[in-house]
Structures are given as structure tokens and as C-alpha cells.
Amino acid sequence: MKGIATINFKGGVGKTTITWLLAKYAAEKMGKRVLVIDTDAQMSLTLAVQLQEETGKLRNKFEDWYENKHKARHKTLLDALEAYDQNRKGYFDFPIDSSFIYQMSPNLHFVPSVVDLYWLELEIFDKEKTKSFASALLGKIEHSRFNYDYVFFDSPPNFTALSYSVLSCASLLLIPINPDVFAARGVKLLIDGLQRRIDPWPVPKIAVFMNKAKLYRGQLTRESQRYWEETKDSCKEEKRAGVHVFPIDSYIPERVDIKRAIPEQYFPDNYTEEFSGLWSGIERILR
Secondary structure, eight states, X not given: OEEEEEOOSSTTSOHHHHHHHHXXXXXXXXXXXXXXXXXXXXXXXXXXXXXXXXXXXXXXXXXXXXXXXXXXXXXXXXHHHHHHHTOOSSOOOOOOOTTTSEESSSSEEEEOOOGGGGGGXXXXXXXXXXXXXXXXXXXXXXXXXXXXXXEEEEOOSSOOHHHHHHHHHOSEXXXXXXXXXXXXXXXXXXXXXXXXXXXXXXXXEEEEEEEEEOEETTEEOHHHHXXXXXXXXXXXXXXXXXXXXXXXXXXXXXXXXXGGGTTSSSOOGGGHHHHHHHHHHHHHHHO
């Protein structure tokens, strides 16, 4: 079971959309067993999933499960963190069952977020202990009746104790960048920040790709290509410094309808080619 965490501290890069569609692609097109965990207190992915099964309606099967089973039975991500924080004898007492994990489809399962994750930074939990939470949770999941090939984390757009925990146990960090002046500089700042914050654990493998790429006649515009080349140069510089960072030349083009693809029940076929290239790059890095 390999963990993939999508991260970027710059808002608006399409992090949540990419996480969900990539997970759906792996589950539906590649036949992988996939779990998606929303660790962002903003709950963007969780709210999108609430709208998924009956577009435009909140009162659906997922909403009933979320309120009457997930929250009512105290099986949220925050409840799991509280159980881990209260562990005093080396035993993480939090059974993994269908109250914790929602089954979107046979191959795609989901753990939603809760707004109370905002309180994580108010010294409620032992921060040093929290650093190992995600690793312990993955261990619980791996030894449960559920069986996954990949676990995707939609990470928050800021550095918290929970994001530290996720990033330090992931097999791959996935960084989407946009074709703008922040692209190359942002990648360098993000990687340098990760090195400082995750220490003493090593930084996992990192994959960088362009999202919202601007095209002209099916090819990257000159401006987008220039930003991408600058980003690849930054990746080469970080690689010379010992960071395992890999730019993926497959890109996701800018389309006004891509967010509309999230509520759809199935992965949209008109995005198959783009996500196929991105997924191939990810699998190549993870080998």
C-alpha cells in the first residue's frame, strides 16, 4: 500500500480536483483499490463528494452516512486522532470499519474531513506524538479487512501537525503547479520548506507536474512551456542537492469544465489521455 499526498501551499492550483480525479482514474481505469483521505479542514473534497451522488442535492446516501454513522458513532478522522493521542500503553484503540470508511464504489473508498480539524494547532494534542499518527493509521487500515493499493491524501494548504504526519509517511508527494511566475520559485520554496519541517525524517520522492496548462493548437503555449522549463531547471537543482524530485512532462490542460467532472459518478472519458500520462509518470517514479 503506497501513500500519495497532493500538496501545494499556494491556493487555486487545483490540488483537490487533481487528487479526486486521479484517484478515480486509478480506481476505474486501472482497476486499483484506492482510498482517499481528506485531511483538509476546509473540507473542499468532502463537500464535493456530498454533492456527487445526486448532483445539486446534499440529502443523499453519503450525507446520511456522514451524519448518522460516521459522526454519530464517533468514527471521524478527528476521533481517530483523539484515540491515538490518548494512547498510553502502546495500543491504538480505533477499529477500522464501514463507519470510518465510505465505499463510493467497489474500488474507490473515502474518509471525509471534519471542520473541527481547525483546532489541531491550539495545543489540544501532543504535537510530537501527532507526527506519527498518519503512519499508525495506515498501519491500522492495512491490517483491517480493507485492502488498498494506494491511499491518496488531500493535504491542507498550510503546514499543520497533521500534514507533517501525512507528508512524513507518504511514498510520494505530488505537487501541481500552474503556468505562472510562481511556478519554479514556488517549487523550490516548497521543497526547501519540506526539508526543514519534515526533518529528521527524509523527504519522500516528489513528483511535479503542470495543472491548468494553457494550450494553443494542442500544444503548450510559449509562455506555459517557458514556465515549465524553468520549473524543470529548479527540479534539477534540487536533485543535485540530493532531493528525489521528478518532473512529469504530462500536463493537465486548463478547461472550464474540469470541476464539473468531480460530481460525476464515473471518471470522465474526455480526460483519459491526460490522466493516463500523469498516472504512468507516477507509477514509474514509485517503482
